[in-house]
Amino acid sequence: MADLQDDPAHVGSAPAAPGSLGADPGSEAAPAAVLAGALDRAAALLAVHPVADGCNTLLWTLRQSPYHDNIDTPEGGVDTDIPRLRAGVVGAQFWSLLTPGPDRVIEETLEQLDVAHSLLRRYPDSLSLALAADDMADARNRGRIASFLGPAPGRALTDSLGTLRAFHALGVRSMAPAGAEWADRGLTAFGHEVVRELNRLAVLIDLTGCEDAVAVQITGASKAPVLISHTASAALTPHPGNVSDEVLRALRAANGLCMVTFATARTGDSLHAVADHLDHVRAVAGPHCVGLGAAFGGEPPTPRPVGLTDPSGYPRLIAELLDRGWPESELALLTWGNAQRVLRDAEFTARAAQHRRGGSA
Numbered sequence: 184m185a186d187l188q189d190d191p192a193h194v195g196s197a198p199a200a201p202g203s204l205g206a207d208p209g210s211e212a213a214p215a216a217v218l219a220g221a222l223d224r225a226a227a228l229l230a231v232h233p234v235a236d237g238c239n240t241l242l243w244t245l246r247q248s249p250y251h252d253n254i255d256t257p258e259g260g261v262d263t264d265i266p267r268l269r270a271g272v273v274g275a276q277f278w279s280l281l282t283p284g285p286d287r288v289i290e291e292t293l294e295q296l297d298v299a300h301s302l303l304r305r306y307p308d309s310l311s312l313a314l315a316a317d318d319m320a321d322a323r324n325r326g327r328i329a330s331f332l333g334p335a336p337g338r339a340l341t342d343s344l345g346t347l348r349a350f351h352a353l354g355v356r357s358m359a360p361a362g363a364e365w366a367d368r369g370l371t372a373f374g375h376e377v378v379r380e381l382n383r384l385a386v387l388i389d390l391t392g393c394e395d396a397v398a399v400q401i402t403g404a405s406k407a408p409v410l411i412s413h414t415a416s417a418a419l420t421p422h423p424g425n426v427s428d429e430v431l432r433a434l435r436a437a438n439g440l441c442m443v444t445f446a447t448a449r450t451g452d453s454l455h456a457v458a459d460h461l462d463h464v465r466a467v468a469g470p471h472c473v474g475l476g477a478a479f480g481g482e483p484p485t486p487r488p489v490g491l492t493d494p495s496g497y498p499r500l501i502a503e504l505l506d507r508g509w510p511e512s513e514l515a516l517l518t519w520g521n522a523q524r525v526l527r528d529a530e531f532t533a534r535a536a537q538h539r540r541g542g543s544a
Contacts, residue, residue, distance in 0.1 A: 221502035224511070226272075232515040233274025233323060234497050235522035237412035237442035237476030238391075239263055240279045242295045244480055245302075255306060262493040263480045265309045268328060270495035274519060275319045275329035277412060279480070281336050281359060288339045289346070296353050299332055312354060315385070316526035319519075333357030334389040334412060337366060342373055344380050351384045356526075357412070360401060361392030369400055382406045385533035387525065395427050402433045407532035408525045409437065413444040413476035416463040422449045431467040440525045441468050442476030445496075447486035454490035458503045461517070470513040474521045 241254075241263045254264040268276070278299055282291040303310050311322040313329035322329035332353075337360040340346050347358070358381060360366035365374035378401065381388055388409040390398045402409050411434070417425035426441060434441055441464050443457065444450065450457045464473045479494055490499050501514060509517075516524075 221505045222498060224505050225498045225501035228511055228514055229272035229498060229501060229518065232519040233272045234475055234494075234518045235275035235319065235329075236273055236479075236494070237277050237410065237440075237474055237522065238279050238444070238478045239276055239480040240281070240478060241480035242278050242280065242298045242302075243282065244482055245298050246295060248482065254302070255309070261480070261482055262485065262487070265306065265328075267493045267495040271493075271497035273328060273494050273497065274323045275313065275331065275522065277331045277333055277357060277476075279412075279478075280333060280355065285338070285362075288336055292335050292339050292350070293353075296332065296350075296355070299330070300354075303330060314354060314356060315530060316523050319523055319526070331356045333387070334359040334391070337361070337363035337377070340365070340377060344376060347377065347380055347386075348384070351386055355386065357387035357389045357410070359389040359391055359412075360397070361390070366393070366397060366401065368394075369397055370404060375404060378404050379536075382529070382532050383536040385526075385529045387529055390430075392424065395430055398426070398430045399433045402430075402437045402439060405437070406536070407529040408439045409434070410440040410442060410474075410525055411476075412442050413446075413478040414441060415443050415446075415449040415457075415460045416467075418467075419460055419463055420449055420451065425449055428467050431464060431472075434472050435468045438471065438525075438528065439468075440472055440474050440521050442474040442522075445477040445479070445488055445491045447488055450488060452486070453488050454496070454500055454503055457488050457491060457500065458507060461504065462507065465509075465513070465517075470516055471521060471524070473517055475517065 241261065244261055248260065257264050257266050280292050280295045282288055303312050309328060310330045311325065311327035313319060313322060313331045319329045333355050334357040335350050335355045337358050340363065365371045365377055370378065378388065382405060388401060388405055389412045390401060390409055391412050391414060393401065411426060415425045417427045431441060443460050443464060445457055450460050461473060477494065490496050501518065504514060
């Protein structure tokens with residue numbers, strides 16, 4: 184299967200016991216450079232501030248390989264399952280609805296939504312549909328993974344705001360403009376209407392795959408903070424899916440969020456290299472604008488950095504950042520706080536817009 188996180192168009196949980204972090208039998212041993220003391224500190228931090236991951240492509244994988252329909256036990260066919268999400272202390276997950284091709288985009292998106300809702304029904308003790316920021320803490324307190332649906336492809340809207348509202352009614356809470364005619368070379372008149380409606384509905388705008396100029400324009404046009412759900416720094420790795428410092432500075436000014444992916448082509452082949460990208464995004468965009476969007480969910484042998492081949496590797500990454508001197512307060516923002524803040528800000532913007540319109544739905 185194509186690696187969806189590299190397509191420009193295109194999981195929380197109950198805190199694990201500290202001794203179980205990264206102990207999933209299918210995961211790799213921690214790199215020797217990560218000290219046990221840092222892992223203990225990472226365990227304590229993640230128990231309170233679990234990971235809110237911005238992108239997982241499991242829904243597409245399940246549609247292409249329906250025999251991978253059991254995600255409550257580890258197995259080698261996919262890199263994401265409930266045990267590994269729990270080992271990584273993932274507390275909230277955005278499940279991507281993006282598709283790799285231009286055909287049947289509406290049908291493909293609806294079919295992935297059907298897979299998502301089927302998973303939620305099948306695993307009610309582990310997965311909980313999340314529609315708002317408060318659902319993150321509620322799911323965490325009940326030992327479930329807060330499951331946000333999105334991004335959905337902006338290409339699916341064609342010229343219909345009604346389609347957008349229908350996706351919202353089905354639970355979609357983020358949308359990616361990349362590849363859509365209304366945002367391809369900059370926002371059209373309809374594109375500006377879409378941005379206003381996304382803001383009114385509290386649907387996050389995901390700029391993954393947008394050209395720099397388009398990303399900066401949409402960031403400025405949106406009244407709510409935007410995000411990039413899975414990317415890395417173009418200054419460190421000149422990959423076409425990575426973001427420039429110009430875009431990072433625009434996100435900083437708009438209180439947006441850049442979520443760093445774990446894809447070898449974008450970051451390099453080691454946990455240390457991923458940490459370098461996080462350091463750079465933190466330095467340019469600021470600690471309030473950096474997050475995690477690994478884009479797990481694929482079938483092996485999808486290239487992944489050593490130590491971060493599945494969600495169980497998150498504690499090792501947090502331990503590495505602690506060793507680098509990241510304050511625990513900023514790590515709490517990285518894992519949980521920044522994603523929750525962007526959702527809350529989007530909801531505040533939506534309430535203000537609805538108030539200006541007299542509370543219309």
